[in-house]
Amino acid sequence: MTLTHAFPADESALDQAFDRLGTRITVARDEEVYAQDDEADRFYRVMSGVVRTSRLTADGRRQVGDFYYAGEVFGLEPGPDHRFAAEALTECEIQVVRRSAVRAFAGDVEVDRAILEATRVEMERLQEHVMLLGRKGARERVAGFLMGLAQRQPEDHVDLPMGRQDMADYLGLTIETVSRMLTQLQGEAIVAFPSTRRFHIRKWGALEALAA
Amino acid sequence: MTLTHAFPADESALDQAFDRLGTRITVARDEEVYAQDDEADRFYRVMSGVVRTSRLTADGRRQVGDFYYAGEVFGLEPGPDHRFAAEALTECEIQVVRRSAVRAFAGDVEVDRAILEATRVEMERLQEHVMLLGRKGARERVAGFLMGLAQRQPEDHVDLPMGRQDMADYLGLTIETVSRMLTQLQGEAIVAFPSTRRFHIRKWGALEALAA
DNA sequence: ATTTACCCTTGAGGCGGATCAAAGCGCCCC
DNA sequence: GGGGCGCTTTGATCCGCCTCAAGGGTAAAT
Incomplete structure (x- = not known):
């Protein structure tokens, strides 16, 4: 698609x-x-x-x-x-x-x-990026990133056009940490990943709270 | 002054x-x-x-x-x-x-x-800030911050109008870490602090290398 | 269908910076 | 000059993320 x-x-x-x-x-x-x-x-x-x-x-x-x-x-x-x-x-x-x-x-x-x-x-994006990098932990960064994507592409299932390394380099994290956080968020049923490059938000409230 | x-x-x-x-x-x-x-x-x-x-x-x-x-x-x-x-x-x-x-x-x-x-x-400042927060350790962040101040105020002795907490909140660090890094840079004779609110760069090369 | 290569995930251990706590230090006020 | 207050420094410990190292998955190539 x-x-x-x-x-x-x-x-x-x-x-x-x-x-x-x-x-x-x-x-x-x-x-x-x-x-x-x-x-x-x-x-x-x-x-x-x-x-x-x-x-x-x-x-x-x-x-x-x-x-x-x-x-x-x-x-x-x-x-x-x-x-x-x-x-x-x-x-x-x-x-x-x-x-x-x-x-x-x-x-x-x-x-x-x-x-x-x-x-x-x-x-505006740069300001948001500074907030993300300055005062947020790994969980929050990843959550914020997913939120951002979902807002740009407001469909039920959101595509991840970028790989984990790109996410990591955007978020100021390592690829392993990104992966772990995704697994964690999925474990808590906040998001679901039908495949590595596609996800779906199951608990908007929880994700929003994290992304704050 | x-x-x-x-x-x-x-x-x-x-x-x-x-x-x-x-x-x-x-x-x-x-x-x-x-x-x-x-x-x-x-x-x-x-x-x-x-x-x-x-x-x-x-x-x-x-x-x-x-x-x-x-x-x-x-x-x-x-x-x-x-x-x-x-x-x-x-x-x-x-x-x-x-x-x-x-x-x-x-x-x-x-x-x-x-x-x-x-x-x-x-x-431009925001871009620089993103680079600082995204991919730099505490030493580098503090070094970069001091470099920035020195460039804006190119005198022998540079004033720090802000306290440690403000530096920390700009750099995405805690006040203790900022303090430790300053002590460290001073210990290596890269900078000197005649008072808490005033410093002097002794090794521009070393500081620049860190700030990279 | 099988192979292969790349990316992603998972695990174990180490390190850097946060946190918690207390002791200087300078500064203003008296 | 002495006292008190807020800021800074220093120390000890803890935790989160990084690093190093294997193991999966997945998708394309054969």
Whole structure:
């Protein structure tokens, strides 16, 4: 099954720019969209598939920044170059536009507003991520992560497009701890895993309480 | 000594709006500038003193978001209300403007650009914070924190306007661990603390290597 | 259907940071 | 200058997560 969310009906200047100027590219599983420290002169929008951003420290530790689903914009970065790399988690279709082209197309006013909006969404996620990493134990982190996925994909059964290692690197844990916590949550009948890459929430209240 | 940095010579629309429309307020030590979940309809600029943002979870754990020094803008939030509260760490002078007033004054174009710029700075800090919390041990976190302060205040001796508890809540550690790490770094002659609220870097290389 | 390879799970043990407790230390107030 | 209070440091112990090490599962390739 592919995750294809409907795009908002009222399109922002940025969305319109994607529609009209966007180059559509296909990126194979585990291929890079852009590398860490590449110049950040483009915007990207996921059409299908899931994208992961990540950053490697000098000594090889990896931190996953976030996951982007169909309809979501990524590649917004505060500085002139990418502090996080972007890779296709699954095979992806992605639209790309040069920042300068977007400006020329829509004029600075509308574009700035749209970019600001997208940046805000990004900031909100970063704030949430800081809360997750700063003051939460492993159980709570994993619970929070599952909650987040479930909210983005409000179906009865939720897909996990990422493997355990990606979850771990997002949550600042090891793969073993993630696995143990999942087993634990399942043991308590809070969630159920019909397969490793798919789950179902059985006790929303309990999960919410943990994710707090 | 008060930390008063020179403001940039080329003023952005936001800076100009602060200069012309800003209401100057004084906030006493430990007083709130705005509360968590307050409506976010104003921008703030620190004139003197240091401001801290923080968020309390339901069960009482505190995460410090960031510290803001003279010249820095805060109160930018992704959503309609503040997810983090802001408090004066020291006695502060702060300029405040309504967002709507800024818009009316400078027109949306310039303002959006300036806000976008400020938001980018904010995002960069959040990314750094995520890296700090996600994949670093206590030593590295503390080292990174000291490095950050030293870069903002590039004098021989750096002031610590915040207490150990604030450092701990920023770093996702306990006050005891922070204290131990400081003692440790001092023991290795990487830094020196002439007093609890003031330090000096003796081995930049070593500290940088840790902060990586 | 069988093989193989990769990912995920499970187990045992160690370590880093939290917790609990008490003793400095600086600072303000008298 | 003395006393008291809050912050910081230090110590001892505990617990949670990491590390190391095997064992499963699962899914694709043959």
